[in-house]
Amino acid sequence: MSSQNGTKQVLYVGASDREFGQLEEILSRSLWSLHRALNCDEAAAMLRRDPVPVVLAEFENSGWNRLLEQPGGVSPNLIVCAEQAQESTWSGVLASGGFDVLEMPFDELEVLRALDVAEWDWNRRSPATAAS
Numbered sequence: 001m002s003s004q005n006g007t008k009q010v011l012y013v014g015a016s017d018r019e020f021g022q023l024e025e026i027l028s029r030s031l032w033s034l035h036r037a038l039n040c041d042e043a044a045a046m047l048r049r050d051p052v053p054v055v056l057a058e059f060e061n062s063g064w065n066r067l068l069e070q071p072g073g074v075s076p077n078l079i080v081c082a083e084q085a086q087e088s089t090w091s092g093v094l095a096s097g098g099f100d101v102l103e104m105p106f107d108e109l110e111v112l113r114a115l116d117v118a119e120w121d122w123n124r125r126s127p128a129t130a131a132s
Contacts, residue, residue, distance in 0.1 A: 007033045008119055011076070013043040013067070014058035019081065019104055023056070026108045032115060043067055047076065053122035054115055056081055056102070059089065065096045074126045077118035081106075 008031050012020055015038050027034045035052070037043035040063040043055065051073055057064040059082035068075050077099035082089050085103040093101050099121070100114050 007031055008054075008115070009033050009035065009052040010054045010056060010115060011035045011037060011043060011046060011052050012056045013037045013040060013064065014056075014060075014081070015039070016058060019058070019106070022106050023111065026106060026111050030112060032112075040064055040066055052076055053126075054079065054099075054118045059083070059093075059101075065098070068097045074122060077122050079114055079118060 010027070010032050012023055012034060013036075014020065020034075020036055023034055035046070037046050040057070043057070044067060047055070047067065053076055055067055055076045056079050057067065059080050064078065064080060068078055078093075078097070079100045079102055080089070080093045080098050081102045081104050083104055085101045090101050099118050102111060102114055
C-alpha cells in the first residue's frame with residue numbers, strides 16, 4: 001500500500017460491495033489509491049505491514065476504534081462511514097479518537113475533502129514529514 005508516483009493511499013474497511021464500488025468510482029478520478037479489508041482484524045494486519053494515512057471504516061464494523069492504535073508509528077486518521085450521521089454518531093466517533101464521519105451514500109466532493117484534510121493532518125503529525 002506504499003505511495004508511488006504521488007498516489008495517496010486509503011484503506012476502506014467494510015463488507016459492503018455497494019459502498020466500496022461507489023468509493024472506487026469516486027477515487028478513480030483522483031490521486032487516491034483505494035485498498036480494502038473486509039473487517040477490522042484484516043485491516044489491523046494490513047496496517048501493521050504497510051501503514052496508510054487515512055482509513056475509512058463502516059460504522060457497523062465493530063472494533064473500528066482499535067485501528068487508531070497502531071504500534072510503532074503515527075496512527076492513521078480514521079473516518080467512520082455511517083448510513084445516518086446523527087449527532088450521537090459524530091460525538092461517539094470523535095470521543096473515541098476518530099477524525100471525521102462521512103454519510104453513506106457518499107457525496108464525491110465530501111469524500112475528497114475529508115480524505116485531503118485527513119491526509120494533511122496525518123502528514124503534519126508524521127515525524128518523517130516534519131523532518132523533510
